[in-house]
Amino acid sequence: MNEPATSACSKTRNPFTGVEANAVGVRVDAISKKYDGVTVLKNVTFDVQPGEIFVMMGPSGSGKSVLLRQISGLEYPTSGTVTVDGMDPCLEETRYRVRIGLVFQAGALFNSLSVYDNLALYPREHRSGGEASIREKVMHALRILSLEDAARKFPSELSGGMKKRVSIARSLVMEPQLMLYDEPTSELDPVMSATISEIIATLKNEYSVTSLVVTHDRALALTIANRVGILMAGRLVTLGTADDLRSSTDPRIVDFLNPKIDIEHPRFKKLEAQEKDTS
Amino acid sequence: MKRIVSILEGVGSVVQLLVKSVSYAPTLPRQWARFVEQCYLIGYTTMPIVSILSFFIGTVLALEAGYSMEGFGAKEYIGSLVGLSMARELGPMMTSVLLAGRVGSAITAELASMTVYQEVDALTVMNIPAARMLVLPRLAAILVMMPVLTVIANIVGWFGGAVVARYVSFVGISSESYFAALRHYTKFKDVIYGMEKAEVFGFVVVLVCCNIGLSTRGGPREIGAAVTRGVVVSLILILVLDYFVTKVLM
Ligand SMILES: Nc1ncnc2c1ncn2[C@@H]1O[C@H](COP(=O)(O)OP(=O)(O)OP(=O)(O)O)[C@@H](O)[C@H]1O
Numbered sequence: 007m008n009e010p011a012t013s014a015c016s017k018t019r020n021p022f023t024g025v026e027a028n029a030v031g032v033r034v035d036a037i038s039k040k041y042d043g044v045t046v047l048k049n050v051t052f053d054v055q056p057g058e059i060f061v062m063m064g065p066s067g068s069g070k071s072v073l074l075r076q077i078s079g080l081e082y083p084t085s086g087t088v089t090v091d092g093m094d095p096c097l098e099e100t101r102y103r104v105r106i107g108l109v110f111q112a113g114a115l116f117n118s119l120s121v122y123d124n125l126a127l128y129p130r131e132h133r134s135g136g137e138a139s140i141r142e143k144v145m146h147a148l149r150i151l152s153l154e155d156a157a158r159k160f161p162s163e164l165s166g167g168m169k170k171r172v173s174i175a176r177s178l179v180m181e182p183q184l185m186l187y188d189e190p191t192s193e194l195d196p197v198m199s200a201t202i203s204e205i206i207a208t209l210k211n212e213y214s215v216t217s218l219v220v221t222h223d224r225a226l227a228l229t230i231a232n233r234v235g236i237l238m239a240g241r242l243v244t245l246g247t248a249d250d251l252r253s254s255t256d257p258r259i260v261d262f263l264n265p266k267i268d269i270e271h272p273r274f275k276k277l278e279a280q281e282k283d284t285s
Numbered sequence: 286m287k288r289i290v291s292i293l294e295g296v297g298s299v300v301q302l303l304v305k306s307v308s309y310a311p312t313l314p315r316q317w318a319r320f321v322e323q324c325y326l327i328g329y330t331t332m333p334i335v336s337i338l339s340f341f342i343g344t345v346l347a348l349e350a351g352y353s354m355e356g357f358g359a360k361e362y363i364g365s366l367v368g369l370s371m372a373r374e375l376g377p378m379m380t381s382v383l384l385a386g387r388v389g390s391a392i393t394a395e396l397a398s399m400t401v402y403q404e405v406d407a408l409t410v411m412n413i414p415a416a417r418m419l420v421l422p423r424l425a426a427i428l429v430m431m432p433v434l435t436v437i438a439n440i441v442g443w444f445g446g447a448v449v450a451r452y453v454s455f456v457g458i459s460s461e462s463y464f465a466a467l468r469h470y471t472k473f474k475d476v477i478y479g480m481e482k483a484e485v486f487g488f489v490v491v492l493v494c495c496n497i498g499l500s501t502r503g504g505p506r507e508i509g510a511a512v513t514r515g516v517v518v519s520l521i522l523i524l525v526l527d528y529f530v531t532k533v534l535m
């Protein structure tokens with residue numbers, strides 16, 4: 007189990023070989039996004055260098071998933087621009103030139119297809135190789151994520167964490183040049199989380215895959231990140247290396263990275279106190 | 286005013302989807318398996334209900350014709366009435382109505398759920414356009430299956446009429462004279478005319494249902510709303526188009 011991604015990748019045929027990885031960069035330029043008058047992203051600007059691992063953190067509801075939708079070209083921002091390798095990610099031509107893998111927060115597996123077919127869909131549709139080579143690729147990706155036994159299962163028969171892993175495996179089979187992860191470790195145990203970190207690091211180190219990782223997982227963020235950004239209420243409040251972040255004195259960031267757990271005064275007790283005040 | 290704008294927007298997005306799907310037509314041979322699957326789902330599974338419905342439409346037509354024509358001793362012409370009404374109007378019409386209820390609702394539900402659960406987004410990111418993988422095989426399948434369904438509806442309906450003509454005592458004409466009249470007045474071009482109508486209705490139903498499914502926004506609750514909208518819009522379109530297509534083809 008849990009074969010280290012590095013050794014797996016040194017084999018000659020695997021999901022990552024043959025990727026002549028011309029690393030791609032991402033530029034997010036002053037984007038804002040409004041849904042029905044509610045502004046979810048506010049003037050966010052940053053870039054992800056080719057071959058870099060950029061980690062975006064932030065509290066729940068701060069707009070991280072929405073940001074990934076703009077970068078992956080699923081939606082246009084209300085204002086500002088996003089470019090991937092200098093091109094508009096919403097255009098079909100861009101998708102032909104740059105392979106973008108997106109690991110959805112909820113997995114977004116194809117429910118009518120088995121796990122195996124979920125992974126095989128991309129190479130089949132884009133006619134990359136015969137069925138035998140596709141099989142090899144798919145099984146290899148499944149092995150990396152310890153999913154060999156699930157190949158014949160359907161998404162409805164998987165646990166939450168398994169769905170997440172299938173979703174990651176499905177993106178790996180695409181041999182992506184840019185990987186976008188939405189909470190890749192949120193439903194996984196520590197061992198599997200470590201595997202995911204290894205995968206992200208290996209993709210960068212050996213194949214110069216540019217990665218943008220959205221996560222709440224501080225350990226993951228501070229280990230793999232070249233740079234970290236923190237998004238709060240739709241605004242990018244800080245941007246720097248992991249060390250910059252650790253040494254930051256901004257109280258919002260300190261609180262976010264080191265949340266205090268105060269068992270003596272749980273939230274509902276405070277609420278009870280408030281209620282007493284008002285009555 | 287808002288309603289008109291939203292109707293126009295709907296028409297626009299349907300046309301866009303059509304153009305996009307048709308532009309992927311060269312990929313159809315590669316998608317053979319999906320095409321066959323859709324033919325099975327759209328055509329084969331609809332056959333039993335189309336047959337049952339057409340049979341009883343045929344019987345009712347023959348009954349009513351027998352009742353009204355008895356008065357002026359024209360019972361021998363029942364065959365022509367059933368033959369022509371089935372081929373030119375009721376066959377294509379009722380097949381399309383069934384299609385809207387059975388296939389249109391299924392297509393809308395499937396595509397709406399794929400949209401709501403981000404499967405369509407996943408396809409987009411993988412550069413597999415929904416118009417190519419989800420819409421095109423369905424459109425191709427309906428074009429192939431609609432004439433088949435219509436012919437089945439016609440034949441079963443004609444036989445339904447024959448059964449009534451022969452066995453219901455107050456009508457009571459022989460099968461020979463029923464079919465003689467049917468053959469004499471129902472020409473091949475009438476059957477073709479009915480098929481053309483059916484082809485238009487079926488294509489529009491599938492296209493509109495695909496579009497409504499793919500433009501679903503929001504949560505699981507919207508899937509149900511989308512299905513209702515798909516069926517209602519399809520039925521309205523069939524009835525409205527029926528007039529115009531009839532007018533054009535006449
Ligand atoms: N399609 C939409 N329509 C309207 N509002 C939306 C839509 N998508 C997201 N939002 C709003 O945008 C805000 C940010 O959502 P987002 O999903 O990006 O949060 P997040 O940072 O990914 O949170 P989490 O860590 O919990 O996944 C939320 O307040 C949400 O209600």
Ligand SMILES: [Mg+2]
Pocket residue numbers: 070071072111188
């Ligand atoms: Mg999110």
